[in-house]
Amino acid sequence: MSYNPNEIEAKWQKKWDDEKAFEPDDALTREKKYILSMFPFPSGRLHMGHVRNYAIGDAFARYYRKQDFNVLHPIGWDAFGMPAENAAIKHGRHPKDWTYSNIDYMKKELNTLGLSFSKTREFATCDELYTKWEQEFIIKMFEEKLLYRESTTVNWCEDCHTVLANEQVEEGCCWRCDNEVELKEMPGYYLDIIKYADELLDDLKLLEGKWPNQVVTMQSNWIGKSQGLEFDFELSEASKAKLGGNFDRYTVFTTRPDTIYGVTYSALAAEHPITKYLLENELLDSDIAQKIVTITNMTEIERAKEGKEGYDLGLTVIHPLTKEEIPVWTANFVLASYGGGAVMAVPAHDERDFEFATKYSLPIKRVILGGDELPYTLEGNLENSDTFTGTKNTKAKAEIISYFEEHALGKGTTNYKLRNWGISRQRYWGAPIPFVHCDSCGLVAEKVENLPIALPEDVEITGEGNPLENHPTWKNCACPKCGADAIRETDTLDTFVQSSWYQFRYATNPNKWNETGIDKEEANYWLGVDQYIGGIEHAILHLLYARFFTKVLRDLGYHDIDEPFENLLTQGMVLMDGAKMSKSKGNTVDPDALIEKYGADTARLFTLFAAPPAKELEWNDSAVEGAFRFIKKLYDRNSKVNAKTLPNIDQSTLSKESKLARVKVYEALQKSSDVYEKTFAFNTLIAACMEALNALDKQDNAEVWTEGMYIMLNLLEPIIPHVTTELSEMLFSRENLGAKFEVKEEVFVQDSILYMVMIGGKKRTEIEMNPAASKEEILLSAKEAGAKWLEGMTIVKEIVVPNKLVNLAVKPA
RNA sequence: GCGGAUGUGGUGAAAUUGGUAUACACGCCAGACUUAGGAUCUGGUGCUUUACGGCGUGGAGGUUCGAGUCCUCUCAUCCGCACCA
Structure with missing residues (x-):
């Protein structure tokens, strides 16, 4: 019988459904693994990115299930959002109808992939029952x-x-x-969210080594914590009068209090209340007012492109330490949304302030020694800074903050780039x-x-x-x-509110979904997610919001979890001709057609084999054929198996080829746990299995074949579950799928060992040695074999690396 | 500008973490079987040289008996943030 994927796959998918094979154990006693691939938006059709995402997740889930863990591997639908409304506008369909019918369709597509999802815990975030609990959280917040x-x-x-x-x-x-x-x-x-900024930042340490570095740094940069001094500039009497007594002072923030004596002007954002007051009360020249209004109409990006631009507001403030009068300008580079929308400007030691001061001929006052050129932004001792003169600037920061605090002029404070979540x-x-x-x-x-x-x-x-x-x-x-x-x-x-807590909803047993949003005991058992898999595009958005929500819901008493996702794997994009697959570019591969032609196992095998999961995956039709060929070959070799159980093999009776085949099989076995638990390099595990099958094919011992298939079907089951389960049922009554294997050391014992002989750091020849040979014997053989290259040389150092090589360092005699 | 990564055959990629570079797969070449092959099977396939050999992991140095792997510098590409005071 030849390999017929469609028949086999339909058969096992039905069986798994009937057996409810992938539901987690309600008794929360066993050690657990929570495996989660990011849930899909029901756009209408599955794409290859989904296939990759769920093939990776499913491999983890099936692997841990085999290791006797209680595995939660759920799926649901991130179902609210604009595209549903766009469909309504375009095709006159109700968003709800559009969404739920897409879910129905995509559910069927997912089913043809043979993914081991819990089916009882599935939900859509637009279900009213989901909305109900979300609204409760919002009210509590x-x-x-x-x-x-x-x-x-x-x-x-x-x-x-x-x-x-x-x-x-x-x-x-x-x-x-x-x-x-x-x-x-x-x-x-x-x-x-700013209230949680410090915890969100500090807890990134818990994720180091478990999340990709890149994501951790991106989050850290996004939070953008900086410490410095906050103080008020008091307006001069004349300026107070000009502002009709409505303003006395305004606050500025600086991370460089050490440069405080170098302040020569201050700048306000175009949106700052004082700037606004001047505009509204027509206290500025009309052409300047006009220009400031123009700035307010520009986005930050446009302002950045524009270059430094600003106008004298005709106001002055008093320097808090020197009591000098300092001019106040408005400037397009001062952001309204950060640090109160006002800055002190130190042109001598800040590039932006310098550029602005140069353009508008504002004074520049140097207060840190070092270098010849201004602006000077490196370390150095203070000058022109009253009693702080001579202090190292790094030290002066803290001292000046203390001085401001002691004299009630200002205080040390922290600012974040992070804005509150609208x-x-x-x-x-x-x-x-x-x-x-x-x-x-x-x-x-x-x-x-x-x-x-x-x-x-x-x-x-x-x-x-x-x-x-x-x-x-x-x-x-x-x-x-x-x-x-x-x-x-x-x-x-x-x-993004919905996707911030869905991981807790899955963890709550569906029989409690009517009574509660999150079951505390179950949440504490299942969370954090042991392996989360999804696209890097969520590095900030979803992953930051979900971390924040987890902490908030914890503080509201719903659970005791600090971080939602213990380990994160960010999968690479699926590319075709070097570009991301997209409908508009017309470079897509339709998963349905692929499965129809080759079966789900081939689709899964290819996506895991062609590249390690974190890397981009370049689509290649003929490599898909290659994956299909491997499965076909594996299937065909069922005729080589001669027993229903794992045979006991007498190593001493085997041919060289059979011994090598066993080595390859056991190497693949050794590789397996490493791949699932550490490296995630599914491609190398698959390669090891291919090597094993190739080696088995070069020998004809039925027991070695039986052992090889018994083990290999187990190893490959998480990746190509249908064909392996089919073969396993046919050959071993599925007993090998749940089996645990010991690596048999005797398999790796060799009759002789090949040593490479290096002379003068160059590979010259090889010698075959008895495994029991002493270092002296090995060296002697090496010198004999390498005599040709040793002529006229003196050996200065002899190195023997056991089981590997001999290296003789030489110099001319 | 700041931060994070990545550079290995014609291609996707391996390399037990300092020990025979290119496993596995695709492609290509040759052969077998075939009416045919875009099916299947077998063998070959880094570059260079008639050969011995030489050279090869972006580039240049260094450490070492030995470097894809460690160190210094440098180049290129990709991604993220970007006037955050």
């Missing part, structure tokens, strides 16, 4: 003041008609549609934010017993405005506090 509403300048994508979080802006463009992001002032809901989206297809606006009570959280606040089904989605806002009745409600007529919040939650 509001009660704990981790969630607040404020009106501020936000990133707005006109294409998506919604606000974006900072993390969702890539080079000034929307992460989803690549449209240029605009700035807009509007109210929204924020989660206080979670409102002005879209329909998301989880409604469970709040109500009441004329008398203000912002009120919905009562928990009223959850979920579900989406109305009868909406018109046109792409114009917020569909919930436009709905005639949905937003009308009673205030949960006073009962008066009130208006429901029409913003929905960012979809």
Whole structure:
């Protein structure tokens, strides 16, 4: 019978379903492994990236199941989001209908891959039951003041008609549609992620060595912690008067308090309240005012491209130490969103300040010695700095902060680049934010017993405005506090909120899903995820938010876990002709067609064999053929097996070829645990199995064949489960799949050992030695064999590396 | 600019962590079987040289009996952040 993947695969997929073979054990007693591939967005069809992601995850899950771990390997659907609404706009389909029918279709596709998912724990994040618990968390966060509403300048994508979080802006463009992001002032809901910045940063240490370095550093840079001094500049009397007595002072932040005596001007952001006041009250020349307004209309990227630009505001402040009067400018390089939107400028020791001062002929005052050229930004002793003169600048930082604190002029403080997470989206297809606006009570959280606040089904989605806002009745409600007529919040939650806690939802037994969002005991048992697998594109967004949510939910008492994902494997992209597969480029491979032609096992084998998982995977049709050939060959060799159990082999009776075959089989066995637990180099494990099969093929001992197949089918089962299970059932009644193997050392004992002979560091010849030969005997043989190259030479050093080589260092006699 | 990675045959990639570089696979070449082969099987395949040999892991040095692996410098490519005071 020849290999027929479609038949075999359908058979085992059905059997696994019928046997409910992959459900975790409800008794939380055994040691566990939680294996999770990032859940998919139900876009409509599976792509090769999914295949790779789930093939890797499945290999881990099946491996650990075989090692007797209690394995949780779930799947679900990240189901809210813009594409559902875009489909509605384009094809007139309801987002809910579009989403759930996509899920149905993709579920079938996933099923043909033979993945060992728990099927009872599957859910979609748009299920109302999921929304219900998410809304509960949101309300709790509001009660704990981790969630607040404020009106501020936000990133707005006109294409998506919604606000974006900072993390969702890539080079000034929307992460989803690549449209240029605009700035807009509007109210929204924020989660206080900055409150957790220190823990998020510090706990990265726990992930070192378990997460890719790159991801750890990216998160650390994104949080962007810096320490320094915060102090106030007091405005001069004349300036106070000019500002109508509305301002006395403003705060600045610096990481370089050591340069405080070098301050020659101060600069405010165009959005700073003082700048705004001057504009609104027409206290500036009209052409300057006009130019400042132009700056406020530009994004940060545009401002950066523009070069340094600024205007004298005609104000002065008092230097806190020298009491000198210092001019105040507005400058386009001062960011409104960081450090209070105002800076002290030290042109002598800061490149930006220097550039600006040079352009506008502002004074430059040197306060650190070292180098000839300005700006000087390296270390050195202070000068022109009153009592601090002569102190090393690194030391002076702390001393000056202390001085400010002692004299109540300012304080040491920490700043982060991280901004609070804006979670409102002005879209329909998301989880409604469970709040109500009441004329008398203000912002009120919905009562928990009223959850979920579900989406109305009868909406018109046109792409114009917020569909919930436009709905005639949905937003009308009673205030949960006073009962008066009130208006429901029409913003929905960012979809990243859903993916921030799904790992806990899976861990909760579905029979409790009605009663609780997260079961504490089960969460504590299953989490953290022992192996998380997904794309590097989530290095900041999802992975940072999920870490944050984990800590918040811990502090709200839902569980005791600090980090959600213990080990992270970021898989590389699937490429074709050197470019990422995409519909628009037309360089895609359809997984369905591939499975139809070769079967799921070939698809899985190829994706794991062609490259190590973290690397990019270049698609190659003929290499897919190669993977198929290997499976076919493996299948054909079932006729070589002559027993149903693992034979006891007398090593001494074997031919050289049979001995080598056993070596290869046991080498593959040795490799296996290393690959699953340390290196993740599935490609090398597969190569080792190919070598073993090639070596078996070069000999004809039926017992060696039986042993080889018995072991190899076990090793390959996590990678190509259908064909291995089929063969295993046929040959060994599946007993080898659960078997544990000892590496038999006698297999590696050789009759003779080949030593390489190096003379003068160059490989010259080889000698064959008895394994029991002494060092002296080996050297003697080596010298005999290498006599030709030793002529006229004196040996200065003799090195024997056991079982490997002899190296004779020589020099001319 | 800052940070993180990566550079090995025609291609995807290995190398027990300092010990015979190129395992495994694709491709290519030759042969067998075939009406045919884009099926299957067998053998070969780093470069160079008639040969002995020489040279080869981006480049240049260094450490070592011995370096793809360690050190110094350098080049190239990819990714992330980017006026964060």
